[in-house]
Amino acid sequence: MxxxxxxxxxxxxxxxxxxxxxxxxxxxxxxxxxxxxxxxxxxxxxxxxxxxxxPGLDLKTRTLICVVSDTATHAWPELAIHLRMARRAGWTEDELSEALLHLSGYIGLPAVREAMITARTVFTEMRGEPDGGLGM
Incomplete structure (x- = not known):
């Protein structure tokens, strides 16, 4: 069909x-x-x-909203997808790491720790891809 x-x-x-x-x-x-x-x-x-x-928000902003939401709700598989999308939308590893660290004061260290572990895995995976995973 x-x-x-x-x-x-x-x-x-x-x-x-x-x-x-x-x-x-x-x-x-x-x-x-x-x-x-x-x-x-x-x-x-x-x-x-x-x-x-x-309309109304750019893709870069939308991806960060998803990263924050996934971290706050402990949605780790989705966080991996949205971190990849955020990198492809223009966020740097450092900016995303800082955004995650900022969340520790609002949602707690355990969730941010898991998010950082997920980010480390995604960023390492992307760095190993031919175009760094960033080809748009």
Whole structure:
């Protein structure tokens, strides 16, 4: 079945934010069964097309909002995705580390510790990619 225009817009935004290689890797490891494919289709339309593509905030700001939200809610797998997106949107490792450290006064050291461990893993992984994971 052909994908909707909203799905196409969402897919383009998702690829822009994550990078094509990450999207393809997730397609094979996360979204390769019917249940998760439905979830992925919905996320492309409702989140990546309708939410990320809204006017009013730039992508860089939106990615930082996600990093903060993920850290505050202990959403570690999502934090890894959003840290990658934040780096691709223009945040440096130092800026993201500082944002995470700033959160320690508001949400506590245990959550920030886990976020920093996640960041270390993501940043190391990205540095090992051909374009540093930053090709947009």
């Amino acid at each position: 052909p994908k909707s225009e909203l799905w196409q817009r969402g897919d383009a935004m998702r690829r822009r934010l994550m990078g094509a290689a990450t999207v393809e890797r997730m397609a094979k490891g996360v979204y390769d069964d019917p249940l998760m494919e439905k979830f992925g289709d919905y996320a492309r339309e409702a989140v990546f097309a309708m939410l990320w593509d809204r």
